[in-house]
Amino acid sequence: MSKLIQHIVRFITLVAVQVLILNNVQISGYLNPYVYILFIMLLPPKLPKAFVLVLAFVMGFTIDIFSDSYGIHTAASVLLAYVRPGILSLVSVKGGEDLEDISIKQLRLGRFFTYSGILCFIHHFTLFYLEAFRLNEFLDTFTRALFSTAISLLLILMIESLRSNSKTT
């Protein structure tokens, strides 16, 4: 039960942080960090995949409501949840299905970095291209996606290592 509460608290905290703080943080106009995807990344692998998809939908939809973006976060989050098992099996030793839950402790830092990096990049890529919805600004959008991924990844790793540290102490 406490795990469920942990996940619910994580959902609310990440939405709050994203909507109230990060959406207002404007760095040079190019960089939009999105850390709410951490919620989807940390969902237990044992959860039924269809359920994970629905949860990702709800998460993305909530962010969309606050960001006036009419569906791009929803689409990108659902895609993220869909490719998650694939990436997980890529980075983990035994295919990922056996893991209790995902954290820096469970996968070593290197694997976690790869896991979150790839997922983050796919998500941001989809997001920024959907937002632009056309290909003539290809290079611009690509740069945006790249730099935003870097910042989001940095923030995600920071949050995740804080979480791991507080658990062990």
Add this chain to the structure above:
Amino acid sequence: MRNLFAFLFRHHVFFVFILLEIIAVGMLIQSHHYQASRFASSSNAWSGQVLEHFRNSTDYFSLKKMNHLLAEENALLKNRTLEPATQISAIKKGQYQYISAKIIKNSYNKRNNYLTINKGSVHGIENGMGVCVNDGVIGIVRDVTQHYATVMSVLNKNTVISTRFAKSNYFGELLWDGKSHHFAQLHSIEKYVDVSIGDSLITNSFSSIFPEGIPLGTVNRFQRDETENFYAIEVDLSVDFSNIDYVYVIKDLLKKERLKLESKQGE
């Protein structure tokens, strides 16, 4: 039949994925209709409230500055009422009503930026109304609920503002290319027009959204290929979109009459 169900069940994850993506992309595609209203926008009652409460608490940090700005504006307006009416406003006096509103959510670093204001249909805000500040044009109201509204800012790829030079009557369209929130682009200015750096650009009377004469910006750079018929003009926007707080929503009391008349020309 049973084989079909077995197939669907085996790959149910994929089908759930496709279904959810269709819903998401469906919402996205729907939003490209300018006039249609959305249910999932931040003008939603509860998300609007959350944003307003948060904004109320952060406002305390800028009270002093706001007071100063408002006092100055008061003085400016007091001065104006004592002046004789200008040529343009004499006939139209009373045509435009200004409703003041506060921005509770700002955005200027995305490709399409939308703002949220704390006034809605109960205050008289309607879809398609223009939004401005003293400095210039902010955008156009897009979605309205009872107490909140979203505004499609100038910094949005869907926004087109009818613009003219202050010094002549040549007009064009102001668009935004998504690169910097300081600059927008002026299109449709033909090659024989006299353009110089620093020229002021204002709204013209063609749109039923903005009254004439609201500043948009000044010409920052311009160039023209020998082969092109039009100038490529970069406009330094007069409004600093990273620093806006109180705005005016413009209600055109004669809008319905004008639109009805103009639509007859299509018959």
